Amino acid sequence: MAHAYRTSTRVEAPADIVWQVLSDVERMPSWTSSMTSVTLVRPAARIAVGSRVEVLQPGLPQATWEVDGLVEGRGFSWSSTTPGVRTGAAHQVAPVSDAACEVTLVVAQSGMLAGLTNLVQGSRARELVDTELADLKSESEARARDRS
Template identity: 45%
Template sequence: MRYDTTVDIAASPDAVWGVLEDVEAWPRWTRSMTSVRRTAAGHLLPGEHVKVRQPGLPAADWTVTAVDPGASFTWVSKSPGVTTSGTHVVAPTASGSRVTLTIEQHGPLAPLVGVMLGGKTRRFVEIEAAGLRDRLEHETA
């Protein structure tokens, strides 16, 4: 399964990145997260571990696998039979920023997980995108 969503935000890429990189604050602006705990402080770095709790799902351990500061980060969560990756990309536009969020699942159980949780996964990605936009546009208004 792969799902992408894109949202335009009336805020600079630096402002968007600042909110996006502060993953522990996500539960304050997106209903798709109940808690996020990092194992390190400061900027996100490859190899860092993050525990994410989401409504109606078991807690998941994510490992940051790639960071392009100010532009993107990817993290990966592994469970038996499924590897899930989430990518967050910030790009400048004439009026602010464009954010693309992607979730991908691979592995022998990915099709089953997609059937069981695909709708919830897509909703959570949409909620995250809308929450990010609302957080930034409200703050800069």
Template identity: 40%
Template sequence: MRFEATTEIAADAEQVWAVLVDVERWPEWTASVSRVERGEPGPLAVGATATLTQPKLRPAVWRVTELTEGREFTWVSDTPGVRTRGEHRLLPQPDGRTRVELAIVQSGLLAGLVGRLYGGLLRRYVGLEAEGLQRRCERS
């Protein structure tokens, strides 16, 4: 199951990246996350973890598996029967704007069931994240 949202932000990729990787501050700009606790100090990097608390979902530990500085990061959260991958990609545009592509991808034995039960919520949350990121970056 894959849930996606895209947006264009009237800000350069460097500014958008700074907001995006400051995951502890996500609750300030997206209603899809109520609390974030980093597992370790310092900048977001491969292997870094964060526990996200989201309305209507159990807290989940996310671990960064891929990161290209200033452009994209992917993290995963595993629960019995389901692996959830969060993708965050920035694409600088020629006019100075930044296209943001966000996705939640679920795989595993129970992914289909979880997708049917929570698909609407996950689709809504990835949309809220895109909208909130745009508002935060364009406000700055």
């Protein structure tokens, strides 16, 4: 059984600014309290398909995520596997004008222990996704104001 959570918001910043913020994953802890540390296993300038990323979030165990999809400027997805649970997350940026975009974050869990994991950690995971989205909006809009 799969458990999924999806949330979106309009960001009053150009998609390229949002993408700059979002795709520089190692800097996430500098703009969102939903990430304690984010480290590329093999450091590179940016994430790419196949990149492995160690992520520590408040209230959750450390996890290694592998980027399994990336469309430059528009989004990326990554997944993490623990015994009995596969967690996937997507980060999508869709321009709605030259100065604004819609950002969608999705997290989904599947596997034999997904229901139990969702019961134990689901509300915390959803809270962290909501925090990340709000903080991404705030950081991106501040950078857009600074650019003008």
